[in-house]
Amino acid sequence: MNQTSGKIAGINGNMITVAFEGAVSQNEVGYACLDDLRLMCEVVRIRGKKADMQVFEDTTDLSIGDTVEFTGELLSAELGPGLLTQVYDGLQNPLPRLAEQCGFFLQRGVYLDALPREQKWSFSPTAKVGDTLTAGETLGTVPEGIFEHRIMVPFSLPGNWKVEKIAGKGDFTVTDTIATLSDEQGHETNVSMMQRWPVKLPIQAYAERLRPEDTLVTKVRSVDTFFPVAKGGTYCIPGPFGAGKTVLQQLTSRNADVDIVIIAACGERAGEVVETLREFPELTDPRTGKSLMERTVIICNTSSMPVAAREASVYTGVTLAGYYRQMGLNVLLLADSTSRWAQALRETSGRLEEIPGEEAFPAYLESVIASFYERGGIVRLKDGSIGSVTIGGTVSPAGGNFDEPVTQATLKVVGAFHGLSRARSDARRYPAIDPIDSWSKYPSVVDQEDIAFARDIIKRGTEIGQMIKVVGEEGTAMDDFIVHLKGEYLDAVYLQQSGFDPIDAATDADRQKTVFHVTTEFLRTPMSFKDKEEARHFFHQLTQLHKDWNRASMEDDAFKEIEKKLRNLVGEVSTDE
Amino acid sequence: MNKLYHKVDNIAGNVITLRAPGIKYRELAEVTSRTGTSLAQVIRLQNEEVSLQVFAGARGVATDARVRFLARPMQIPYSESLLGRVFTGAGKPRDKGPTLHGGEVPIGGPSVNPAKRIIPRNMVRTGIPMIDVFNTLVESQKLPIFARAGEPFNPMLARIALQAEVDVIILGSMGLKHDDYLYFRDTLEESGALSRSVMFVHTAADPVVECLLVPDVCLAVAEQFALEGKRVLTLLTDMTNFADAMKEIAITMEQIPSNRGYPGDLYSQLAARYEKAVDFDTAGSITILAATTMPGDDVTHPVPDNTGYITEGQFYLSGGRIEPFGSLSRLKQQVNKDTRDDHRVIMDSLIQLFAGYRETLEKQTMGFRMSKWDQKLLKYGQRFEKEMMDLSVNIPLEKALDLGWEILADCFDPMETDIQSDVIEKFWPKRNAKDAEEKESGEDKTDTKKPATKDEKPEQDEQSNSDKDKE
Ligand SMILES: Nc1ncnc2c1ncn2[C@@H]1O[C@H](COP(=O)(O)OP(=O)(O)O)[C@@H](O)[C@H]1O
Numbered sequence A: 001m002n003q004t005s006g007k008i009a010g011i012n013g014n015m016i017t018v019a020f021e022g023a024v025s026q027n028e029v030g031y032a033c034l035d036d037l038r039l040m041c042e043v044v045r046i047r048g049k050k051a052d053m054q055v056f057e058d059t060t061d062l063s064i065g066d067t068v069e070f071t072g073e074l075l076s077a078e079l080g081p082g083l084l085t086q087v088y089d090g091l092q093n094p095l096p097r098l099a100e101q102c103g104f105f106l107q108r109g110v111y112l113d114a115l116p117r118e119q120k121w122s123f124s125p126t127a128k129v130g131d132t133l134t135a136g137e138t139l140g141t142v143p144e145g146i147f148e149h150r151i152m153v154p155f156s157l158p159g160n161w162k163v164e165k166i167a168g169k170g171d172f173t174v175t176d177t178i179a180t181l182s183d184e185q186g187h188e189t190n191v192s193m194m195q196r197w198p199v200k201l202p203i204q205a206y207a208e209r210l211r212p213e214d215t216l217v218t219k220v221r222s223v224d225t226f227f228p229v230a231k232g233g234t235y236c237i238p239g240p241f242g243a244g245k246t247v248l249q250q251l252t253s254r255n256a257d258v259d260i261v262i263i264a265a266c267g268e269r270a271g272e273v274v275e276t277l278r279e280f281p282e283l284t285d286p287r288t289g290k291s292l293m294e295r296t297v298i299i300c301n302t303s304s305m306p307v308a309a310r311e312a313s314v315y316t317g318v319t320l321a322g323y324y325r326q327m328g329l330n331v332l333l334l335a336d337s338t339s340r341w342a343q344a345l346r347e348t349s350g351r352l353e354e355i356p357g358e359e360a361f362p363a364y365l366e367s368v369i370a371s372f373y374e375r376g377g378i379v380r381l382k383d384g385s386i387g388s389v390t391i392g393g394t395v396s397p398a399g400g401n402f403d404e405p406v407t408q409a410t411l412k413v414v415g416a417f418h419g420l421s422r423a424r425s426d427a428r429r430y431p432a433i434d435p436i437d438s439w440s441k442y443p444s445v446v447d448q449e450d451i452a453f454a455r456d457i458i459k460r461g462t463e464i465g466q467m468i469k470v471v472g473e474e475g476t477a478m479d480d481f482i483v484h485l486k487g488e489y490l491d492a493v494y495l496q497q498s499g500f501d502p503i504d505a506a507t508d509a510d511r512q513k514t515v516f517h518v519t520t521e522f523l524r525t526p527m528s529f530k531d532k533e534e535a536r537h538f539f540h541q542l543t544q545l546h547k548d549w550n551r552a553s554m555e556d557d558a559f560k561e562i563e564k565k566l567r568n569l570v571g572e573v574s575t576d577e
Numbered sequence B: 001m002n003k004l005y006h007k008v009d010n011i012a013g014n015v016i017t018l019r020a021p022g023i024k025y026r027e028l029a030e031v032t033s034r035t036g037t038s039l040a041q042v043i044r045l046q047n048e049e050v051s052l053q054v055f056a057g058a059r060g061v062a063t064d065a066r067v068r069f070l071a072r073p074m075q076i077p078y079s080e081s082l083l084g085r086v087f088t089g090a091g092k093p094r095d096k097g098p099t100l101h102g103g104e105v106p107i108g109g110p111s112v113n114p115a116k117r118i119i120p121r122n123m124v125r126t127g128i129p130m131i132d133v134f135n136t137l138v139e140s141q142k143l144p145i146f147a148r149a150g151e152p153f154n155p156m157l158a159r160i161a162l163q164a165e166v167d168v169i170i171l172g173s174m175g176l177k178h179d180d181y182l183y184f185r186d187t188l189e190e191s192g193a194l195s196r197s198v199m200f201v202h203t204a205a206d207p208v209v210e211c212l213l214v215p216d217v218c219l220a221v222a223e224q225f226a227l228e229g230k231r232v233l234t235l236l237t238d239m240t241n242f243a244d245a246m247k248e249i250a251i252t253m254e255q256i257p258s259n260r261g262y263p264g265d266l267y268s269q270l271a272a273r274y275e276k277a278v279d280f281d282t283a284g285s286i287t288i289l290a291a292t293t294m295p296g297d298d299v300t301h302p303v304p305d306n307t308g309y310i311t312e313g314q315f316y317l318s319g320g321r322i323e324p325f326g327s328l329s330r331l332k333q334q335v336n337k338d339t340r341d342d343h344r345v346i347m348d349s350l351i352q353l354f355a356g357y358r359e360t361l362e363k364q365t366m367g368f369r370m371s372k373w374d375q376k377l378l379k380y381g382q383r384f385e386k387e388m389m390d391l392s393v394n395i396p397l398e399k400a401l402d403l404g405w406e407i408l409a410d411c412f413d414p415m416e417t418d419i420q421s422d423v424i425e426k427f428w429p430k431r432n433a434k435d436a437e438e439k440e441s442g443e444d445k446t447d448t449k450k451p452a453t454k455d456e457k458p459e460q461d462e463q464s465n466s467d468k469d470k471e
């Protein structure tokens, strides 16, 4: 292929204008050459013989006339065994290996292979010579940690392919040829265990998309019971700073009942990623007994890393997620924060001097967000197995105001909304998911009728709480007052959940069913008290005991004992026969 | 050897443009005209047209000014001799000491590889219970102080700097009042801390572009000290002035503003600075405390808002006290598990009860009858404000925790605190009812009696109370 090249004609921040000869395509990757450094960049606009390119690195020292080499390729990710446990930057550079090479600081222009090239994987073929396959169908498998990693016909190969040759059982590197395929015209192509895929395009080598119907258990009670997420669904967590978005995602990344978690730390604090990448290798995944890291990939393009690569990072993340879905796995992609990605778009758009939309975000913001979340979904693969990509994105609205463009665009396309409230986080009511404004279109782990009842208590309890503020306690009827206290009790013992207590932090579906059933039973119990003071005293006691219950393992005797104590306590004030 | 030019084509704001080939992006130049010589930096290249931002401002720069390109980006000389010295944002001496040379390091360098960071683990003791107990400061944390102009954030910064056990203090000031600069200098000097401090001072009277350089210069120096294994505390005051300088320049560059005139990359720009806070694997650390005034006392203003999304929490200073609500140390959980077993419990319960107190106060102002519970909360809240929140309180963490239990025991039954049973068992002050009664009436007569006696004999109450109640 003839390589196009060009010369820099303008530099403004991380945006360069390149005068080129020959053909260039939108989103094509190029390299700006600075002595022996090559800085990766991407075409974002073409006008005549000039291309505007965003540079994924600091542009200091570039000058007019410097050469830019175009690659003819779109920005792509390497896919193959060895992705799990990795920590990448937004361009899929492995950060630990980069640190070995460059020390404390990130060095521009250093790009390493995403997949280790020397490592050998033990391949077992499943396809036979003569089989006809299409993109995404399995040629063989290699064990990758706890998973059977499928080696598939590359997603970029259209039509039917006949297996001409396939390797036998044996150890191979990701670049060794393991099969030779031929198309209907007889053109042959060699296939290795690694393929490349353009990150901005969805991987669609499956049979059909299904409706997300199964709850994805996150073990956060307020989520699974009231505002559930579904396997293959999408959800968002908007909230002002400090409301608990990141902690909620961290808890989910540990406890969620999925096969693989991809964490895209997009434009936020480096320190938060460090916690994950230092702690995960030490934590055991209760589902497998192995280290949590074995099911995790971290894409880390934090706030002080180059802005253009921040945009790439969410796409890299969702591409890896789509890849593992092709293996019949349930993948959860957590992006924190999608607002930073939107801001990266805004910065680029500003440098291109495009006509700005609301709050200077580009006019295409909505469609970009919509097509990103569309990459989630549950699918039936060509072999009949099911895989899913669930996407959860945090949103960081300016001023904590949900009426801003990114939150609004996101709310239009997701299936569940976990709105974090400043009032709740200020009152240390974690997780600060607003129990009244949040919603979900997905099925819960508990009985629908109980939920409706409990939500009603919360709603009325809150309203009565507001009223008490206006008319005072003495002006409030005893029955109303009890509803208010019941609402507060439900909030304290069920919605609120300590992220730090090992038992309380992760409530599985069974436990939620049991506990929620008992709790709603209490809520339904008619009660009578001598006066409000006594009522308050009772609920204090009940709350405290119930919190002890939350900290008791379901296997322990204490669990049953406390349940009994709780029932006795409620029995004493019940007016039910 | 260096390229020299004599013709400036355009001057707008602090940016001049001229035609010059072969110039590198972000290269420095010296611009000399009748008013003197200033450094300038390339901020845009368009064919042969070069835009330079003039650090000392373009005022007085003539179309025939002499422009000499230096073929290097902005650097700062780094050595131990920086200690005890005061410089401008552009790195020129502000004291009577000599200009330093040698050991130049670039400013605004690349970010730390996240894989080379470690989880912060050392508490920074400040002696301020609102920090130590409720929002513990941690080595390598980046934390702003949000305050209205006029709040005592500078004294607070100085106090923390002196109390904290750090090796090097770096002070960067942006748009500081000259008096405040002298205050910092004198305070550091009197306490003997000046010899381990470096100051980069931009005052309100200095050129706005130099204001932009202050954080980068400070942090470049901090980074070098930290790489040598030093624990560095960087104080920046006031970051809102830094953001405003960026706004001013963005507007003269005709950039499209995103929010109230601030450029769309405000977040990235602030983050690039704050993220320099670090605990290095196998070397030292940088902790950043930054005053951020809130225009109009509005936390949703773009500067505090973007800051809050970047930093690891914030201290709200309001009415001369650190507000428990809204204040947050996101790193506290890294350290408060290892201080004392009751730290987290005290932290949570005192705050939840204080929230109750605030609600009760509201009810009280609306004239509602105070229930028994309300009265307990009132008593509690007043003691909390006086003995914990007041900035003059200066006690070690352990004393503050003990004090927390005392206050709880004086005001509540154990169960009312919602504290889990086993913790109550272990920590609730053991005293018999009579003791408690005596203690109460002995220690805070006015507080205890107040709710009960309020209606009957207000005059007496006034006598026994402090001045502010007389009015
Ligand atoms: N579930 C939780 N349990 C306990 N503390 C929490 C919880 N969620 C948040 N916090 C507290 O709030 C702080 C901010 O949370 P974080 O998730 O970082 O906020 P955000 O990402 O919304 O800015 C945390 O450092 C922690 O102190």
Ligand SMILES: [Mg+2]
Pocket: A245, A246, A247, A268, A336
């Ligand atoms: Mg966050």
